[in-house]
Amino acid sequence: MRPWILGFIVLFVKLLVVLVGLLLTAAYLVLLERKFLARLQIRYGPNRAGRYGILQPLADTIKMLTKEDVVPEAADRVIFLLAPAVVAAEALLIFAVVPFGRDTMLFGIKVPMVIADLNIGLLYVFALSSLGVYGVALGGWSSNSKYSLLGGIRGAAQMISYELALGLSLVPIVMQARSFSLVDIVRAQAHYPFILVQPISFVIFFISAVAETKRIPFDLPEAENELGAGYHTEYSGMRFGLFFLGEYVNLIVLGGLIAVFFLGGWRGPWLPPVVWFLVKVFVVALVMIWIRGTLPRLRYDQLMHLGWKVLVPVALLNIMLTGAILLS
Amino acid sequence: MNHRDRKGDGRDNLPNFSLEHDAKMGELVEGLKALATGFITTLRHLFRTPITEEYPEYKRPLPARSRARIILTRDPDGDERCVACYLCSAACPVSCISMQSAEREDGRRYARWFRINFARCIYCGLCEEACPTLAIQLTPDFEHCERDILTLVAEKKDLLIDHGGKNSEYNFYRYAGVAMVGGKGTHINEDRPVNLKSNMP
Numbered sequence: 001m002r003p004w005i006l007g008f009i010v011l012f013v014k015l016l017v018v019l020v021g022l023l024l025t026a027a028y029l030v031l032l033e034r035k036f037l038a039r040l041q042i043r044y045g046p047n048r049a050g051r052y053g054i055l056q057p058l059a060d061t062i063k064m065l066t067k068e069d070v071v072p073e074a075a076d077r078v079i080f081l082l083a084p085a086v087v088a089a090e091a092l093l094i095f096a097v098v099p100f101g102r103d104t105m106l107f108g109i110k111v112p113m114v115i116a117d118l119n120i121g122l123l124y125v126f127a128l129s130s131l132g133v134y135g136v137a138l139g140g141w142s143s144n145s146k147y148s149l150l151g152g153i154r155g156a157a158q159m160i161s162y163e164l165a166l167g168l169s170l171v172p173i174v175m176q177a178r179s180f181s182l183v184d185i186v187r188a189q190a191h192y193p194f195i196l197v198q199p200i201s202f203v204i205f206f207i208s209a210v211a212e213t214k215r216i217p218f219d220l221p222e223a224e225n226e227l228g229a230g231y232h233t234e235y236s237g238m239r240f241g242l243f244f245l246g247e248y249v250n251l252i253v254l255g256g257l258i259a260v261f262f263l264g265g266w267r268g269p270w271l272p273p274v275v276w277f278l279v280k281v282f283v284v285a286l287v288m289i290w291i292r293g294t295l296p297r298l299r300y301d302q303l304m305h306l307g308w309k310v311l312v313p314v315a316l317l318n319i320m321l322t323g324a325i326l327l328s
Numbered sequence: 329m330n331h332r333d334r335k336g337d338g339r340d341n342l343p344n345f346s347l348e349h350d351a352k353m354g355e356l357v358e359g360l361k362a363l364a365t366g367f368i369t370t371l372r373h374l375f376r377t378p379i380t381e382e383y384p385e386y387k388r389p390l391p392a393r394s395r396a397r398i399i400l401t402r403d404p405d406g407d408e409r410c411v412a413c414y415l416c417s418a419a420c421p422v423s424c425i426s427m428q429s430a431e432r433e434d435g436r437r438y439a440r441w442f443r444i445n446f447a448r449c450i451y452c453g454l455c456e457e458a459c460p461t462l463a464i465q466l467t468p469d470f471e472h473c474e475r476d477i478l479t480l481v482a483e484k485k486d487l488l489i490d491h492g493g494k495n496s497e498y499n500f501y502r503y504a505g506v507a508m509v510g511g512k513g514t515h516i517n518e519d520r521p522v523n524l525k526s527n528m529p
Contacts (some may be wrong), residue, residue, distance in 0.1 A: 040370045088424045294370045295363075 027057035042292035087135030112275035140231035142187035151230025155221035161307035168315035172322035186265030255284035396470035409463035416455035424448035
């Protein structure tokens with residue numbers, strides 16, 4: 001068989017495995033979140049569908065798929081129908097550059113454990129995560145409802161302010177790894193993970209990542225008790241499900257990015273690389289759920305204050321500091 | 329000393345700058361401490377047994393006076409307590425009680441039929457309050473939902489039970505609705521008439 005056909009087959013199999021794995025993980029992350037959050041609040045969480053609620057994601061999916069998909073009469077139909085896909089697609093596409101294991105040899109060909117090793121992987125991540133805002137803003141706007149619109153505007157404003165800190169916090173990482181490729185960044189952490197040398201970056205990136213996933217305490221675009229459900233107030237059925245899916249895939253992706261940039265990616269002793277990667281993603285997710293169970297929602301001005309007056313200046317200082325140390 | 333007090337002291341010609349800086353740092357430390365307290369609290373909750381009562385497996389014992397399914401009780405002699413006075417039906421805010429009164433050969437009234445529409449009932453307990461004979465009573469048994477709404481209409485045979493409910497000893501006809509036999513002061517719970525002409529006890 002010609003090598004390029006084999007390459008294509010490998011690529012497609014890899015795509016399929018990653019896509020299915022990602023969607024399954026997202027579904028079970030919802031269950032994990034509900035169970036873990038419940039325990040933080042001295043409850044049990046879902047435990048009726050199957051043993052320990054193990055079938056709950058399946059039940060939820062069936063419910064979402066069979067529910068009526070309502071489109072409000074006054075909504076901008078085309079944009080309204082497309083907006084959830086933007087959110088879900090953006091989250092799924094980012095994962096393409098995240099390396100989740102060591103390169104392996106299969107049938108005599110090298111199979112890299114990443115969908116696409118882009119040399120500008122980091123920029124690709126930022127480009128896509130910025131695109132995710134369009135889903136939120138357009139979904140909020142096209143619903144033609146005041147709650148959705150407010151949620152969409154908040155989402156857009158929040159993303160702009162935190163995207164900046166998110167990007168700036170990674171500049172020192174790039175300076176240290178001397179590459180924009182995520183594979184190279186993991187390779188650069190062969191001796192020690194970057195969290196040890198870049199703790200400030202880590203904190204800024206983590207906070208911005210929580211804001212990026214629109215989770216408590218940065219869930220202003222949704223803000224159940226002020227805005228109904230924010231930008232997805234008017235959505236129902238599987239379109240709402242897509243927003244939900246996007247949010248949780250985003251959580252996995254950002255967990256993966258934190259693992260790649262700060263925790264040494266798939267590196268780790270004893271266990272196989274893929275398992276280490278998953279462990280790190282889940283630890284990050286659990287910490288995020290813990291934060292959700294603890295902190296109240298920030299007010300809009302506090303959110304902006306934290307973003308522009310604290311995170312961005314500190315990130316800039318951190319860049320200067322890293323530069324000075326690297327040059328000296 | 330509190331950092332706010334120190335800020336107040338800084339008014340006289342001392343350089344204000346470092347003190348304000350101190351105050352800011354104090355606020356930061358306080359904020360971090362508050363954050364840590366929150367996280368520790370939730371973490372501690374993680375290792376506690378959930379306080380959830382899992383309903384179908386565990387049924388919490390309900391107080392005797394909780395208001396759910398309605399019953400018609402009997403007096404200690406085994407007769408129906410209900411005298412079909414229509415007071416419950418009149419008191420009912422949703423008009424879910426209806427009946428037809430009739431009279432027995434010995435002159436005692438009873439309900440020929442008695443019907444409660446549990447689909448309408450709001451379990452407010454006003455019927456129980458209105459009942460002069462303690463016949464109609466609410467019980468803690470609340471698990472009686474049905475798929476077909478018409479099966480929620482309860483007839484007299486469904487409502488009537490063979491005990492006295494909450495006040496098993498009470499018998500309306502011992503207190504009222506009977507001809508006096510023994511003269512003044514001989515009836516149940518009745519004192520002898522006071523002699524108005526004397527102030528002796």
